[in-house]
Amino acid sequence: MEEGYSQEVMRTTATLGRKEAWDHAKARMGIARMEHRVRPGLYALGEPTRSSPVLVTANYSLSFDALRSSLPGRDAWVLVLDTGGINVWCAAGKGTFGTEELVRAIEATKLSERVDGRTLILPQLGAPGVSAQEVHGATGFKVEYGPVRAEDLPFYLDRGECTDAMRTVRFDLRDRLVLAPVELRNHRWGLALLVLLAVLVPFYGLEVLVVALGGLLLFPALLPYLPGKDLSLRGMALGALLVTPFALFQLASGMDAATLLAVPAEFLLMVPLAGYLGLNFTGSTPFTSRTGVRREIFTYIPKMAAMAVLGAVIGGVALLVHWGWL
């Protein structure tokens, strides 16, 4: 693909086909991460005139496709910023969906010569990277922030304003579950190791695998229903929940000294593992502040480490007892 802003106006439509579906599926799986981009530049959606609205987005294909597919039957200009194939929210946080890039894009596409209007509509989630007043000062274009989600764009374009709900981020089941495949992929080697462990040491290996998979897949699904406010705490609650059937099974099959030691050791080892996975989910939620995450790290990491060390010691003793060395 050619790099940099296109000098020419490119054409696009509101219809997504099989090619896009395949691209989105791969993007969701975390496959070929760097390929989900579109050429940055100015696109004509439908048959825009010099007075049609100008919408701005990132050159991540999912961002661009969400925008254009939300506008069937409408004519608009779409200005695609070069964010390196990163979505609007993350790129805004990094600053690549930002004031400088927007100014660069306006100049590179000769936008002021192609349209009469001097208003740009940006996704609200791009605001952390863009200073509306600086863009105005540098280019004469006025920045307006549209809705958080592209699906609300028709409403916004028709009325020129958003409802409160359209300005608020949600994190519903679908938003959470869509992250699962990438989580699995990010941890694929660790998980492969755990599968191997489960084959070699059936019971305990399976237990660790269940807790790890639970922490990655069940945690996002059950998030609102887990007790506690902090993600680490919720992760630990899930960990305790997942270990319980294993512990009950062990206790039911015999209450010798080794088992009575092994059960608390399992809780002490597995609960912090799930808590740690929960804590790591902070990067994926649109709710955690940096101060909050820092506080969670300082509050829970030492405690989880202490639990794990204690669990390892008790587990070691349990093994020695089991082998008849103690």
Place this chain on the structure above:
Amino acid sequence: MEIGTLDVMSPQNGGRINTLVFYPGRCVRCGMCLKVCPHRVFALEGERIRLARPADCMECGACRKNCPSHAIEVDSGVGCASAMIKAALRGREDVVCGEDCCR
């Protein structure tokens, strides 16, 4: 000194729960913060802007960046535990996303 500073304090942990600070005295009531905040932290009360839900602030920095009169301060940055832990382990202050996050 600024009069009317609202610092977000939490009696539970004896400290600030986030770094958001609003200086109502500097506000020119343009309404930008109402538009950009994804958590409805600011609210319009009559003619005035007020911190309605300060505890919900996720420190994205959108309000500070778009406030024309510097009435808002917030220390924004990557709020991602794995990135922060990695930075801490490397003994680095700057927290950056790896290529594995944020897609």
